[in-house]
Amino acid sequence: GDSVTQMEGPVTLSEEAFLTINCTYTATGYPSLFWYVQYPGEGLQLLLKATKADDKGSNKGFEATYRKETTSFHLEKGSVQVSDSAVYFCALSNTGKLIFGQGTTLQVKP
């Protein structure tokens, strides 16, 4: 079945460091890909999405490119802030139903 694999955390960075969180997927067909962010005690917020190969999703300085050849959707940000500390989930959807990775905790220290 369809699945998503994310790099394990936690990821600890200093403020202004470069961020990469790896995400790879297995799916039939051509799924849409997403990154969601979850702050402590809260629900999930959509961070960015891409619906077809080579699309780049971007929001709030975060970017991810849909790479069909490597079945990847890695999340990047050039300069992280303390306020970016959260759990990040990669997800895919073929039919509206979302399939999530296990999440990666990001801690940014001042």
Added chain:
Amino acid sequence: EAEVAQSPRYKITEKSQAVAFWCDPISGHATLYWYRQILGQGPELLVQFQDESVVDDSQLPKDRFSAERLKGVDSTLKIQPAELGDSAMYLCASSFRRLDTEAFFGQGTRLTVV
């Protein structure tokens, strides 16, 4: 800004008791999802509604869990009897159409079974 409303935010219940969660999706959203998120894991779909009909409940433990969306608007998820392993965050989400690429999540209900 329209939001998905869930209540209660937190619930503590004893093992073998019944518990219910409520969700009100964004107005006009035909598709409603219930997800369960165990601590340290990603959410997993329990049930998906299209209007008042269930379109996917393959991961719903039907011996103890039930879900309904009688008028195709708000929804209730029930657990009876609750077990210790049911402790988790229960998330409701909605989207305008079934194949929409964006779902909006509520803040969730944190259930603790003692």
